[in-house]
Amino acid sequence: MLAIIGGTGMAQLECLEISHQKVVTTPYGEPSGPLTFGKIRNNTVVFLARHGYGHTIPPHEVNYRANLWALQSVNLTRVIAVASVGGIRADLAPGTVVIPDQIIDYTYGRKYTYYDGKDRSVTYIDFTEPYCPLTRKRLLEAAGRAGEKVLDGGVYGATQGPRLETAAEVNRLERDGVDMVGMTGMPEAALAKELGLCYATLAVVANYAAGRKSSAHLIRLDEAHGVLEKTMVRVRNILEWVVTLDAD
Known part of the structure; x- marks a missing residue:
């Protein structure tokens, strides 16, 4: 079964035919909300809104441990996280996936x-590859089947939030080799790895990062939300194909 974690711009999954919701208790507190079960193209999927279904939980207060624990408790095979990011690399314009x-x-x-x-004994996980190669491959294949252009590869820089970065901070990120910047990639990816979940991210570029495009360019949040709304149609198309391919 596939799990989808929705981020900003994706508080619900419109292509999901909802059957029921399940409140899961965990040793780590409450998840961001109940797990929503349903079907996409007649295949069972579970959805969780990372920021809560009213988008009330900021990135630094998301209970990532409870979220991942709740998902693994319902016998998943893979987890796809949808996240909005700011584009640093020149080819990561708003609307890019x-x-x-x-x-x-x-x-x-x-x-x-x-x-x-x-x-508990100290445990070290190998984090050389933070994202599951098999799930990344499936996403790329699904995008191809869906006819949706996506870029393969890139370095995600996870910052604290909830404020956006300064232009100087983005310059530093770029020097570090970061291609896109977001606020929810960690510790979500590491926790998924600890639980043995096949986890990958679909990153949607909502805006240019601070200081990019033009040194005088200020980030307009209304424009970013508009980009997310349009691009999420493409994301849902890709996810529908992931579910289809998983069922084959």
């Missing part, structure tokens, strides 16, 4: 691991 293959973590103070209790 990217499937990143690497991540750099700039967040702090978040609950990063399931292995932090005194009753």
Whole structure:
């Protein structure tokens, strides 16, 4: 079964024929909301809104541990996270869809691991490949079948939020090799890896990152939301094909 974590611009999955919702309790507190079960093209899918169904949870307060724990408790095969990002690399214009293959973590103070209790031994996970290669491959194949252009690969820089970055901070990110910047990529990816979930991200470029396009360009949030609304139609098309391919 496929799980989809929706981010900004995707508080619901319009192509999902909802059957029921399930409230899941976890050892790590409450998830962002109930799990929503339904079918896409007659295949069962579970959906979770990362920021809550009213978009009330900021990035730094998302209970990532509870979210991933709740999803793995219902016997999933793969998790696809949809996330909005700011484009740093020149070809990442608003409306671009990217499937990143690497991540750099700039967040702090978040609950990063399931292995932090005194009753648990220290556990190290190999995070060389933060995203599942098989799920990334499936996303690329689905995009091809759907006729939707996506960019293969890129470095996601996860920042703390909820404020956007300064132009100087984006310059630093670029020097570090970051191609796109968002606020929810970590610790979500690492926690999925700890749980053995096949996790990958569909990143939607909502706007140019601070200082890009023009040094005087200010980020217009209304424009970014408009871009997300239009691009999510393409994202849903890709997701429908992922479900179809998984069923084959």
